[in-house]
Structures are given as structure tokens and as C-alpha cells.
Amino acid sequence: YTFIDGESGFQINFAGMNFADKDIDALNEKFVGVNLEMQKIEQGEIKNPDENRKVTHFTDRSIYTGSPIYNEVEDFVEKIRTGVIKGSTGKQFDAAIINGIGGSALGPQLLQMAINGPYWNELSAEKRNHYLRIYFLDNTDTAGLYDALQVCDLETTLVVNVSKSGGTQETKNNMIVCMEQYEARKIDFRKHACAITMRGSELDSLARDNNWLKVFEMAGAPARPASWGIFRRLLQESTSRAFSAARATWTSSRAIPSSPTIPPTCFPPCGILPARAKATATWSLFRIPTA
Numbered sequence: 001y002t003f004i005d006g007e008s009g010f011q012i013n014f015a016g017m018n019f020a021d022k023d024i025d026a027l028n029e030k031f032v033g034v035n036l037e038m039q040k041i042e043q044g045e046i047k048n049p050d051e052n053r054k055v056t057h058f059t060d061r062s063i064y065t066g067s068p069i070y071n072e073v074e075d076f077v078e079k080i081r082t083g084v085i086k087g088s089t090g091k092q093f094d095a096a097i098i099n100g101i102g103g104s105a106l107g108p109q110l111l112q113m114a115i116n117g118p119y120w121n122e123l124s125a126e127k128r129n130h131y132l133r134i135y136f137l138d139n140t141d142t143a144g145l146y147d148a149l150q151v152c153d154l155e156t157t158l159v160v161n162v163s164k165s166g167g168t169q170e171t172k173n174n175m176i177v178c179m180e181q182y183e184a185r186k187i188d189f190r191k192h193a194c195a196i197t198m199r200g201s202e203l204d205s206l207a208r209d210n211n212w213l214k215v216f217e218m219a220g221a222p223a224r225p226a227s228w229g230i231f232r233r234l235l236q237e238s239t240s241r242a243f244s245a246a247r248a249t250w251t252s253s254r255a256i257p258s259s260p261t262i263p264p265t266c267f268p269p270c271g272i273l274p275a276r277a278k279a280t281a282t283w284s285l286f287r288i289p290t291a
Contacts, residue, residue, distance in 0.1 A: 069216070076194075076214055080158065081130050085213070088191035089155045094125060095133040097148060099178065100162035101170045104196075105138035112136075132158065137174045145174055149181055159193045164218050166201020 002013045041047055047055040079085040083092040098108050112120065112134055121133040135148045159178050163171045182189035194214040195207035207215045 073216065080132070083130075087155055087157075088188035091156050092130075093132060093158050094156040095121075095135065095152050096158045096160055097135050097137060097152060097178070098160050098162065099137040099171055099174050100160075101138060101168050104162035104164070104168075104171070105136050108134075109136055109138070137171075140170045140173050145177055149178070154182055154185055154187050154192070157192060158213075159189070160196065161193065161203060161207075162196045162218075163201070163203050164198055166197040166203035166205075172203075 002011055004011050041055050044054050046052060076085070080093050086092055098105060100108075116134075120128070121135070135152060137145055137148060159175070161171060161175050178193075179189045182192065190210050190212050193207070193212045194216070195203050195212060196216045196218050197203040197207075199217050204215060204217075206212075
């Protein structure tokens with residue numbers, strides 16, 4: 001149970017999960033139905049009847065690369081990396097704090113570990129090719145927030161605030177503390193902050209009214225992947241570009257129709273079967289080539 005994307009070389013291995021071949025075989029009939037439902041999603045069928053909404057984040061991925069929001073993200077982060085955009089004191093950015101809760105942090109954290117490994121932040125700027133060191137604020141743990149602020153030079157740190165609703169309280173709490181720390185050190189937070197959120201949200205209004213460095217809209221195709229996009233682009237360019245392309249393929253029903261060995265159909269049983277077996281821990285291993 002290893003899926004290998006032929007173009008990018010990305011691999012996902014499910015062999016360490018707590019299930020046997022017979023468990024997957026018993027679900028074969030369900031895989032056919034899963035594939036049909038995926039096709040309905042891709043064709044735009046309403047899948048959220050309570051809100052009369054489509055589920056578009058699968059199809060958004062397939063059109064994200066090369067879209068206006070993609071190019072906007074590419075341009076912004078490249079200017080950060082090369083020092084065209086600097087902080088308020090004129091120093092080049094060297095680190096980024098990703099301030100988000102739930103999926104706004106978990107996806108970026110997975111990418112950070114899979115692409116850069118656990119010791120990325122220890123490398124020199126030259127060895128990182130001036131891609132940023134990355135830290136996460138993913139809950140309201142005051143000790144974790146304190147630790148991040150202690151190791152980051154605020155003059156060279158970008159704060160990326162991510163909240164789709166724009167009103168996530170935990171994200172807001174951490175943001176307020178960051179703003180206070182910048183103010184205490186007489187550093188203009190506005191020139192060190194960007195937001196990823198829905199247009200018209202509380203966070204969107206705050207960022208635009210105060211002329212933050214950048215605001216990316218998280219709503220509508222293909223802007224939904226912007227939060228992943230900006231983080232992805234903070235990482236190494238070659239592997240991050242490949243990941244975007246591979247992710248669009250992995251989540252498509254057209255990858256290998258009805259096959260239980262591709263991510264769209266393998267992820268759900270990998271979550272369900274170990275839970276039924278009362279497993280104490282479940283893991284999937286992502287391997288992302290760096291060459």
C-alpha cells in the first residue's frame with residue numbers, strides 16, 4: 001500500500017496502518033460508490049444541503065496552479081525571500097510565524113516536516129537559500145507563544161495570520177499578543193503581518209484598514225488553497241511546486257477509478273479500520289523527494 005506519483009516522485013505509504021488485505025477487500029464494493037460520489041463532487045453537485053453549497057476544495061486544487069491567486073502568492077513570497085520586501089526596520093525577513101488553528105496549522109505543519117524535516121530552522125540562511133525559518137502558533141498555549149517569540153527576531157519575522165472565518169478566537173488571541181510585542185519593541189507590526197481569510201471578515205477588515213503587508217482572500221475557486229499556497233511557497237521551491245501538482249492528482253477521482261490503493265479511497269478506511277480495532281495510534285508516512 002504505497003502510492004507513488006510518477007511525475008513528482010511523491011510517495012504515501014499506508015503499510016504501517018493497522019489493517020490487513022482482507023479488511024480492504026471487504027470494502028471493494030464501497031470503493032466503487034466512493035468514486036461515483038467523487039465524480040459528483042467534481043461535477044459541481046450540491047453536497048452541503050444545509051447551506052446549499054458545493055464542495056469545491058477538490059476541484060479548486062486542479063485549477064490553482066497558474067491561477068491569478070497562485071501567481072500573486074508566488075510573487076509575494078519570492079519578494080520576501082529575495083529581500084525585495086523587507087520589514088519595517090529595513091532588514092530582510094528570516095523567519096515566519098504561522099498563526100492558525102486546526103487545519104490552518106496542521107497542513108502547513110505536515111508540509112514543514114515532510115519537505116524540510118525537523119531541523120530546518122537550525123540551518124543558515126545560505127543553506128536555506130533564504131527561505132524562511134518557520135514557527136507555528138497552533139493553540140493558545142502561552143508557553144508555546146512565549147517560546148516562539150523568544151527565538152524569533154521580530155525585526156526579521158513575518159507573521160502570517162490564517163483564519164477562514166476571520167474570527168477564530170484562538171488565532172485572534174495569539175495575534176493580539178504578537179501585536180503587543182511588536183509595539184513594545186517599537187516595531188511597526190503592519191509591515192510584518194499578512195492575513196489569509198475570507199473577504200469582509202473581521203480579520204480581513206483589520207488587515208486592510210491598517211494597511212498590512214498583504215491580504216490573501218480565502219474564498220471561492222481557486223482561492224481556497226491560498227493558505228496552503230503561501231505556506232507551500234515559503235518552503236523549498238522545487239519540492240513545493242511538485243507537491244501542488246501531485247496533490248491535485250491524488251484527490252481526483254480520475255487518478256485510478258475505484259482503486260483502493262490511491263489516496264482518495266485509501267485515506268478513509270485507514271482512519272476507520274484502525275479505530276474499529278481500537279488502535280492506540282495511527283500514522284501515514286509521507287516521503288517527499290528533495291532533489
